[in-house]
Amino acid sequence: MIWDQILDWFNPMIEFLVQAAKIVEKYWPMLLRGAGMTLFVSILGTIFGTVIGFIIGTIRTIPLAERGFKRGILKIINAILSAYVEFFRGTPMIVQASVIYYGSLMALGIDMDRTFAAVFIVSINTGAYMTEIIRGGIISIDKGQFEAAHAIGMNHTKTMFHVILPQVMRNILPALGNEFVINIKDTSVLNVIAVTELFFQTKSIAGNTFKYFETYFVTCLMYLAMTLIVTRILRHVERKMDGPDSFNIIPGNQMQVAKPEDLLKKK
Amino acid sequence: MEKVIDVQHLSKSFGENEILKDIDFSVGKGEVVCIIGASGSGKSTLLRCINLLEKPSGGQILYNGENILDDHHNIYAYRTKLGMVFQQFNLFNNHNVLKNCTIGQIKVLKRSKEEAEKVALKYLKVVGMDQYINAKPRQLSGGQKQRVAIARALSMEPDVMLFDEPTSALDPEMVGEVLTVMKELAKSGLTMLIVTHEMQFAGEVSNRIVFMDKGVIAEEGSPEQIFNAPKQERTKEFLKRVLK
Numbered sequence: 010m011i012w013d014q015i016l017d018w019f020n021p022m023i024e025f026l027v028q029a030a031k032i033v034e035k036y037w038p039m040l041l042r043g044a045g046m047t048l049f050v051s052i053l054g055t056i057f058g059t060v061i062g063f064i065i066g067t068i069r070t071i072p073l074a075e076r077g078f079k080r081g082i083l084k085i086i087n088a089i090l091s092a093y094v095e096f097f098r099g100t101p102m103i104v105q106a107s108v109i110y111y112g113s114l115m116a117l118g119i120d121m122d123r124t125f126a127a128v129f130i131v132s133i134n135t136g137a138y139m140t141e142i143i144r145g146g147i148i149s150i151d152k153g154q155f156e157a158a159h160a161i162g163m164n165h166t167k168t169m170f171h172v173i174l175p176q177v178m179r180n181i182l183p184a185l186g187n188e189f190v191i192n193i194k195d196t197s198v199l200n201v202i203a204v205t206e207l208f209f210q211t212k213s214i215a216g217n218t219f220k221y222f223e224t225y226f227v228t229c230l231m232y233l234a235m236t237l238i239v240t241r242i243l244r245h246v247e248r249k250m251d252g253p254d255s256f257n258i259i260p261g262n263q264m265q266v267a268k269p270e271d272l273l274k275k276k
Numbered sequence: 277m278e279k280v281i282d283v284q285h286l287s288k289s290f291g292e293n294e295i296l297k298d299i300d301f302s303v304g305k306g307e308v309v310c311i312i313g314a315s316g317s318g319k320s321t322l323l324r325c326i327n328l329l330e331k332p333s334g335g336q337i338l339y340n341g342e343n344i345l346d347d348h349h350n351i352y353a354y355r356t357k358l359g360m361v362f363q364q365f366n367l368f369n370n371h372n373v374l375k376n377c378t379i380g381q382i383k384v385l386k387r388s389k390e391e392a393e394k395v396a397l398k399y400l401k402v403v404g405m406d407q408y409i410n411a412k413p414r415q416l417s418g419g420q421k422q423r424v425a426i427a428r429a430l431s432m433e434p435d436v437m438l439f440d441e442p443t444s445a446l447d448p449e450m451v452g453e454v455l456t457v458m459k460e461l462a463k464s465g466l467t468m469l470i471v472t473h474e475m476q477f478a479g480e481v482s483n484r485i486v487f488m489d490k491g492v493i494a495e496e497g498s499p500e501q502i503f504n505a506p507k508q509e510r511t512k513e514f515l516k517r518v519l520k
Contacts (some may be wrong), residue, residue: 050506156362156366158368160427160429162385162432167383167384171368256408
């Protein structure tokens with residue numbers, strides 16, 4: 010019968026879903042804790058990384074003085090910062106995690122808290138990328154914005170804080186969202202230093218149940234759900250930052266180019 | 277007349293390129309001076325040197341008798357005394373109209389928010405933009421942006437207003453509204469230094485016209501003298517080209 014054939018064909022799939030559901034039923038606290046840790050590390054890592062990026066990106070765009078002591082100092086700092094960026098962009102995070110965690114344990118005798126180590130590694134890694142993103146963001150702001158701020162007497166710091174960086178923040182939001190999503194996924198490499206994030210938990214569950222496909226399938230869906238939700242939230246934030254497309258006209262005396270006599274009187 | 281700005285032997289080069297050569301030039305209190313000349317003659321550079329957006333290569337700029345190129349001179353405090361209006365408006369894109377006019381007052385002049393808003397509104401009224409305080413720059417037309425930019429500069433209550441080709445980036449139908457505002461300001465006794473291509477406007481508002489050519493001041497004088505009886509050959513040539 011054709012129905013039996015169709016059922017035969019669907020049976021393994023149904024069986025698979027039942028097994029997956031069983032794993033969820035039995036191990037959901039572990040999975041949730043893992044997902045929680047993944048989110049915790051990637052959120053903090055993205056935030057700290059962005060802060061690092063803003064600080065370093067801003068320092069790297071300070072205009073060089075023509076001569077003198079300040080120029081020398083700035084050049085040295087820039088060289089160090091650029092070495093930092095090159096190093097962390099040029100090596101895999103999984104290797105960085107091992108080097109930093111085991112390195113500090115064996116060479117320096119510091120037994121880092123694993124969660125702290127995780128946040129630390131993701132932060133400095135994200136920081137290296139964000140530095141370049143923010144530097145690009147600053148460079149891409151129209152020169153006229155700097156000039157207008159300077160022309161009303163703002164120094165470099167005030168110009169940055171009140172005029173340039175808010176615009177950079179808006180412009181880099183899509184890239185920031187990108188980094189966040191990458192971090193959610195890439196924290197999985199932290200299982201090498203036994204951070205109990207989602208991938209680590211999944212590995213333990215799969216090792217216990219021997220149901221590899223089912224377990225990883227559930228985890229796969231959990232990662233997808235996290236990244237989709239985060240992306241939606243960031244979109245919303247972007248729209249919020251853009252503000253409404255229209256504005257309110259303040260009703261009052263119609264458009265008269267008022268006589269500047271009062272301007273004279275003041276002087 | 278009391279000199280507010282006195283430029284002496286000013287020179288400016290970009291690499292090999294000498295843009296300004298030994299400029300001597302001054303602006304008196306209450307004077308309206310228009311700088312005219314062909315593109316590339318150095319008039320914008322002169323204006324930008326005066327508020328140090330470009331660093332002069334040589335010479336002196338005296339502001340009320342003090343040399344502001346002195347190493348110890350506070351250029352940030354000096355700049356608050358000069359209002360600058362740019363060709364490209366350069367309104368702060370992240371702030372609305374009101375904030376554009378208050379942020380300098382609050383952060384640089386350290387005025388209270390209430391006072392800053394009062395001052396800003398007063399000058400926004402002068403330029404006819406007080407109804408638009410909630411608008412963001414991207415929501416305004418070019419002429420409106422430039423009027424807000426003028427209000428932003430006025431809100432700092434500067435001694436001198438510098439205008440760098442304020443109507444050159446505007447659509448023809450918007451030039452009028454900006455020039456009207458500027459004419460009113462000129463009448464009010466404000467000291468103004470204007471780089472412009474609007475010859476008729478220059479003739480109407482200014483006490484003195486400075487004609488620049490190839491990095492030097494070729495001729496200066498009253499509008500009547502410059503437009504009706506130019507002495508220099510190159511002034512005549514330039515005027516013949518632009519007044520057709």
